[in-house]
Amino acid sequence: MRDIPSRYNPQEFEKSIYSKWEKEGLFHTIPSDSKKPFTITIPPPNVTGILHMGHALNNTIQDILIRWKRMQGFASLWVPGTDHAGIATQNVVEKKIAKQGKKRDDFGREKFIDEVWKWREEYGSTIIQQLKRLGSSCDWERTRFTMDAGLSEAVLEAFISLYKRGLIYRGNYIINWCPRCHTALSDEEAPHVDTEGKLYYIRYPFKDTQKAQGIVVATTRPETMLGDVAVAVNPKDKRYKKFIGEKLVLPIVGREITIIEDDFVDKKFGTGAVKVTPAHDPNDFAMGKRHGLEGVLVMNSDATMNENAGRYKGMDRFEARAGILKELDEQGLLVKTEAHAHAVGHCYRCHTAIEPYLSLQWFVKMKPLAEPAIEAVKRGDIKFTPKRWTKVYLNWMENIRDWCISRQIWWGHRLPVYYCNACGEVIVSKTKPERCPECGSTNIRQDEDVLDTWFSSWLWPFSVLGWPEKTKDLEYFYPTDTLVTAPEILFFWVARMIMAGIEFTGKAPFKDVYLHGTVRDLTGKKMSKSLGNIIDPIEIIDEFGTDALRYSMIAITATGQDVFLSKEKFEIGRNFANKIWNASRFVLMNIKGFKAEPCGEIASDASLADKWILSKLNSAIEAVTGSLEKHKFNEAEAVIYDFFWHDFCDWYVEMVKPVLMDNSRSETKERKSVERILLHVLENSLKLLHPFMPFVTEAVWQNIMERKSIMSEAWPVSDKKTIKKGIEKEMETIKSIIVSTRNIRSDMNIPHTVKFSVFIKPLKKGKGNILEPGRDYIKNLARLGDLVIDDDLKKPEACATAVLEDYNLFIPLKGIIDIGAEKDRLGKKIAELEKQLRFTDVRLKDEKFITRAPEKIVEQEKEKSSKLKEQIKRTKETIKSLD
């Protein structure tokens, strides 16, 4: 017998098992005529990414699905890859070169991009390596990168196709500008953060000083006043009606501006008069358009003031704000300042306050794309789990706005747009045209901008399978099945993928969208580096093992709910992995040659315990499979945990131990049957556990059982004939006798080394026979000297009693038992029973209940009442007999 350590040591197995899986090509999937496809494309982590708990949860769920489907015989494909993450990656490389005292301009565009690729070569596979440690069974041969040749081709194809359909346009609009990243952002990339700001009231004097003192406007961004071109009031506002059309003098600048009327203005906010700054505010921009007012840009792209800001030129926007306020105050034009809470957009990459900024950008017209994507979800082609996200999706889609896709950075897919320097012609083309089709000039330049990272991500489910080529993979694996992701990127990514899928392939890209929760710390904060509340998954893997990480994570994650993590929670999984290991160790140590035939038909002379555990096993198979189908992963885990630990280890194994330990029975049929069933249950349990805990199950399967990979085993199918509720009920009765006996032993402080006898008197003749098959289990598990079951039993003297439903159970304890204490104990039992009886009787006395509740329920209640009464009566008799 080989030595199997009594503790499961994950470090010993995980890496070698994983590389063996990889070497044997078990993750690789190709189209197969004999199999149905099951496809997931990974939400590509940023190439700069480092595995965090969100990834751990996200990828564990995907791996569970992929491994489960693979075992079910699907061509189960999980396509991995990384996202080039334009802004994020460029920022990282800029930080790196900053350490050498350099800026990107010192390199120039091409050289800088070379630097990014170098960085990617060096560090870009970190996240991939970490996903492997998580046990992810991705088809690594298919690893894609959003900047690789194929995906870049897909991006160009998508851009040109949309352009041809008139869905891409270029124009001057107010966009979200990040002054730190120096680029435009989409609305989604500039989330609003509630900010405690100030509202400044500034007086703009009339040109004709005779009129009045002036008009007071309120603003949160006084520095933008340098770009004001008008003051607007509501046409219905009586206070200002008379001033419409009058001229004001813009303080500091001295520019003459007009008072205009516009319905947009809210009479109740501030003073009811609003400064109009079309180049720095989206509303003002719209107002400017309505009134034919050109905007004046007063800032540079780094949010310093430009030449239009006069003496504030060159100053940072906040510096300028302070200066302007001071100057206004000195001139007596700053009327008042009040606290004002408002939401300010911030860059999602660097958290700098964004600046609404007028600039020339490229946009995608979204409405035509959104319409079919809305229909697809309404029709049910795509289902969200949890369902509530459907509404969120639809609400966003129905109010969708155009998507700003151009970014003023270098790292990304450059726009396939060329300009003729001679005639100004705009040419959209995959490659640089030799000559201008309009004037024939060869003086042609490419647009400097790159595309939003999400412009490649939204193509992911089909671009990774070869689109725009019509590949076999695309035909076979697309549309994919399930998308597993976090709700944070519902708009960024999920919604856009649905639109792109329908637009470019004519099909919705997936059928199910499973949105899991956000990983938080115990105080409810999102885990983030800046908060310092990170639990590093790799550290957890090193300390507790990958299976512990995976199991615990899933166990505490209810569908779509946020996950609150602390380090201690990983003990759940670690302990369970150890339990699996030790139970396997026990089974294998007791089986000769580690071999056993498949269990097959259950012999009619199989023991009660055998039939019972098989019934429970098949119920568990059914339940685990059902829960997986419903994507209730925590439920699936709970079922297998409960079955394996409690039914199998705590009861079945304990029940069969005497057979295994008794040498005289070593060659018996009984022994062989037990061995077979132990192995059968273990095998099936390991298979059910494998998607959740891939390493420990494989370690047992390969290293202890010396078999080929469990990954390729077939998922268990429940044999419904084997599920026998009668057997399960019978076993419950036997268990209740064992528990009652142990209970008395514990109450009486009788050490488990002391054996005593139990006498059972069935209430009805023949009920005793039911217990016969369980006789040995009761004797062994309750540690009895003898068990007497007798219809005509007379109650022994000085005994402890358990009054069960169909039996009276006596334990003679002469010299040990304290009669007074026993009376008290039974008295408490009566009190419990009476409490229950009161509830039932209240119900039964209620005529409405009798007449309106279903007959079945009423019958149940009546039966319960009579049983309780009967048990109370018997318990009272027992107490009396103690006198």
Next chain:
RNA sequence: GGGCGAUUAGCUCAGUUGGUUGGAGCGCUGCCCUCACAUGGCAGAGGUCACUGGUUCGAGUCCAGUAUCGCCCACCA
């Protein structure tokens, strides 16, 4: 300003379509190093299911409202 989620044992959370006595893990109490496992075993204590109304024979579960916490969306400067 809208929308969503949470509120159940000391802690962290499950709880299917309303139906007998509301579960788990951790922690706690008592006993056990019993020949797979002390990362373990046996037994136990612990709950007005946030609050107020309503529907119902019957509500943790369905409806309305309140409170607290959290999240998302939104162009009142």
